Amino acid sequence: MRILRLWRHPGSWTIFRLDDRLLLILIAVIVGTCSGLAAIALNRSLIAMFEWLHNFRHYWWSFIIPAVGAALSALFLDKIVKEGAGHGVPEVVYSVSRYGGLMRFRSSFSRLISSCLTIGSGGSAGPEAPVVMSGAAIGSNIAKFFFLNDRQRITIVGCGAAGAISSIFNAPIAGMVFSIEVILGEWKSVNIVPIAIASVAGTEISRILQGNQIAFSHRLFNIHHLDIVACIGLAIVSAAASLLLTRFLRSMHGVSKKAPFPIWMRAAAGGCMVGIIGIFLPIVLGEGYHSIRTMIEGAFAQGLGIVAVAAFAKILATSLTLGWGGSGGIFAPCLVIGSLAGLTYHRGLVLLWPSVPWVNEGCFALLGMAGLISGMLQAPLTGIFLIIEITGSYEVILPLIIVSVISTTLCHYIEPASFYLKELIEKGQLLRPGTDARVLSDLNVRELLEKDCISVKQNVLLRDFVNIIKKSHRNYFPVEDENTGNFLGMIHLDDIRSYLFNPLMYDAVVLGQIMDTDVEVVYLDDDLSKVLRRMDANRLFSMPVIANKKFIGMISKATLLDKYRKELMVQTGF
Amino acid sequence: MDAQLFHIFRNTPLGRETLLQSIYFCKKIGASLIIYIPEFTKFLMYFENDVVQIDLDSSYLTSPETALKHAKELLDQGKIKARFLDPKNFTASTLPDIATNFDFMCCPRSISDLSSKIGLGYIGPRVRRIVNSARFPVLITSPVFKKWRSIAVFFGGSANAINALKLGFRLSRASEMPLSVYTHMENVSRESYEEIIKNENLEEEMDRYVTEWHIFESGKFEENIYDVPHDALVVMGAYGHSLIRNIFFGGKMEKIQSTITNNLLIAGPNYTLTR
Numbered sequence: 001m002r003i004l005r006l007w008r009h010p011g012s013w014t015i016f017r018l019d020d021r022l023l024l025i026l027i028a029v030i031v032g033t034c035s036g037l038a039a040i041a042l043n044r045s046l047i048a049m050f051e052w053l054h055n056f057r058h059y060w061w062s063f064i065i066p067a068v069g070a071a072l073s074a075l076f077l078d079k080i081v082k083e084g085a086g087h088g089v090p091e092v093v094y095s096v097s098r099y100g101g102l103m104r105f106r107s108s109f110s111r112l113i114s115s116c117l118t119i120g121s122g123g124s125a126g127p128e129a130p131v132v133m134s135g136a137a138i139g140s141n142i143a144k145f146f147f148l149n150d151r152q153r154i155t156i157v158g159c160g161a162a163g164a165i166s167s168i169f170n171a172p173i174a175g176m177v178f179s180i181e182v183i184l185g186e187w188k189s190v191n192i193v194p195i196a197i198a199s200v201a202g203t204e205i206s207r208i209l210q211g212n213q214i215a216f217s218h219r220l221f222n223i224h225h226l227d228i229v230a231c232i233g234l235a236i237v238s239a240a241a242s243l244l245l246t247r248f249l250r251s252m253h254g255v256s257k258k259a260p261f262p263i264w265m266r267a268a269a270g271g272c273m274v275g276i277i278g279i280f281l282p283i284v285l286g287e288g289y290h291s292i293r294t295m296i297e298g299a300f301a302q303g304l305g306i307v308a309v310a311a312f313a314k315i316l317a318t319s320l321t322l323g324w325g326g327s328g329g330i331f332a333p334c335l336v337i338g339s340l341a342g343l344t345y346h347r348g349l350v351l352l353w354p355s356v357p358w359v360n361e362g363c364f365a366l367l368g369m370a371g372l373i374s375g376m377l378q379a380p381l382t383g384i385f386l387i388i389e390i391t392g393s394y395e396v397i398l399p400l401i402i403v404s405v406i407s408t409t410l411c412h413y414i415e416p417a418s419f420y421l422k423e424l425i426e427k428g429q430l431l432r433p434g435t436d437a438r439v440l441s442d443l444n445v446r447e448l449l450e451k452d453c454i455s456v457k458q459n460v461l462l463r464d465f466v467n468i469i470k471k472s473h474r475n476y477f478p479v480e481d482e483n484t485g486n487f488l489g490m491i492h493l494d495d496i497r498s499y500l501f502n503p504l505m506y507d508a509v510v511l512g513q514i515m516d517t518d519v520e521v522v523y524l525d526d527d528l529s530k531v532l533r534r535m536d537a538n539r540l541f542s543m544p545v546i547a548n549k550k551f552i553g554m555i556s557k558a559t560l561l562d563k564y565r566k567e568l569m570v571q572t573g574f
Numbered sequence: 575m576d577a578q579l580f581h582i583f584r585n586t587p588l589g590r591e592t593l594l595q596s597i598y599f600c601k602k603i604g605a606s607l608i609i610y611i612p613e614f615t616k617f618l619m620y621f622e623n624d625v626v627q628i629d630l631d632s633s634y635l636t637s638p639e640t641a642l643k644h645a646k647e648l649l650d651q652g653k654i655k656a657r658f659l660d661p662k663n664f665t666a667s668t669l670p671d672i673a674t675n676f677d678f679m680c681c682p683r684s685i686s687d688l689s690s691k692i693g694l695g696y697i698g699p700r701v702r703r704i705v706n707s708a709r710f711p712v713l714i715t716s717p718v719f720k721k722w723r724s725i726a727v728f729f730g731g732s733a734n735a736i737n738a739l740k741l742g743f744r745l746s747r748a749s750e751m752p753l754s755v756y757t758h759m760e761n762v763s764r765e766s767y768e769e770i771i772k773n774e775n776l777e778e779e780m781d782r783y784v785t786e787w788h789i790f791e792s793g794k795f796e797e798n799i800y801d802v803p804h805d806a807l808v809v810m811g812a813y814g815h816s817l818i819r820n821i822f823f824g825g826k827m828e829k830i831q832s833t834i835t836n837n838l839l840i841a842g843p844n845y846t847l848t849r
Contacts, residue, residue, distance in 0.1 A: 104625055
């Protein structure tokens, strides 16, 4: 029977508990492989769907294909798996921030299917964020199976995200850096080792099943000093495009929310508009990787005006797809918009200074991608490593760094939070490791309660109160209503010192007359960071805790800080 | 007792019965009532090692404009104050997170399957997952409001059963209601159960709170549980045995909940005595 009981919790088997680091590495391999497979499954499904729907693209009614795809995607998310729309990365960051990386099992497949419907039908979105969510959810559920603690589970969620990105782009370093820079926000060796292993596993799975291919290979670029100087302008253009995309996505989301239709109708409306744009500019449809290849090879035939319009159209199409309820991510659209922005900028330079021997326009397309990714994610390292790995061009490293860093800085200056994190920061839900808010979020008022206070009734005479003081270790006393037991106020010894040293008052004063009724109180579900701020603002060292109008204990700054220190030690692994 | 009971309000006649049950429970044990009137048909509960998405059936959103009024009327009738929960955190814009730091939670037998919500012998999968993951016991109410006048603890000797017994002591102490213990002997002697009580240092509390210990040495379990008074609050542990045993032979909880209509208070495997 003991064997049967153990079977229920295989995570507690001794073999898995010999060494926690080895266990994490073993799980990282499993998670990296699974998330890599999920990424490949989505990639293959998208290719199959593109090929199948390609036969219908020449019909006049083809503009409704993205509408049908988006509507089905929204219906699937809303009615079948009962999840909200969106790209999913903020949800992963939120779960890591607040709940130790706990994610639902359904998230490991829901976004794969919904984004396949949206993107495969021509919606302007990318498959990367859905695979990140899927990989993270796979990691979270495997961590749950092995009964890992919060810190370990967060690392494994990072492994899932890293494995997914590594697999879909065949880019292990980008996967690793993205996971640490964007998802976890914490560079620690305990995270880095398993995440690196998961990246390798994800990449290897991709190479075994799809071959070791560089996604956007190109010829060698010969970069001059003038090109590097020109990169500053490109960074500004990329930052502007990033900000435009961010604002458009948000405004579309706001507009669609006000529309009095069900979510699937809104998604269909967005998809329909994308389909109409796609009739005139097919580059806006789908993930757009084919167009990126053409641009990086320097073979994009359209002129400056069309390229600039296409960049704007892609921003609009992405906002319509994602803002109106379609499912997918912003990675791929960023790459397309970035390459179009880079191409526009290059052609503008050539138009203005035709005699200057500028590098091939493919190089600027590539740098534009890095600028957009870095600007949107405000994660320069992810932008740099991703572009190096997916283009295999180390020779562009210097302009790449310049564009990424300047674009990130400019975007950060105008929009202090990245697209993924903005909403979380606005709601106060981004709690990065090691911050006060994160430590305090793991504590609650109930566990800090001090219950050794003596409560007194409001009609107790001062003479009797003096006797009570002798028995108490505290210098404050909550006053309760004699009939209802409700909390009425507090008596602090410092405030009534004049009465205590005047025996004439002993039989003349009752506590109800000298208690402080204007007391700052705490409720059981109050946020501790706010409680601490109130203590600081009012120079208080302790406050009464009230539940159902009754006094249940005190909360003191000393206990709070003591618990804070202990929790910090737990969270930081000391 | 500064315990809190979490209740999800459903603005329907069935929901009224459930709220009456929660009000009665809180009054009896002196707990505070926390009521959540849902605005969306789904919410998340994050437990220590699991996250459960509760997909409420659409009846939970019935007439939202009168929900608060109806709930307050019932509270006034019951002469009890309650706090209405307003979710602070959202995993997605239509997916609020509900805290799990309560001491009790009240659930109907199913919260996400309209067709079987009043059926005896059926506990919905979401309610099962809450029981399995929660640190608090779950009050599964009878379909119609029914006052309970005594407490009946099912004690089979497992770790979960010991927790249930301690929970019974706690309720008996708070409500001052008589407590009876029911044990269906399974291939072990009466002395073995007494030994377990002794090893857990519960002898003194057994003497103080338990009015009668019914030990069934023969007969089928399903038949023996007819001895439980219809107006007793049944307290028991759940999911204390292995998954395989539960699959092949069924758990005691299944047999009890499918046989009697009493209010059930179920302590899952993660239940920890807080106070």
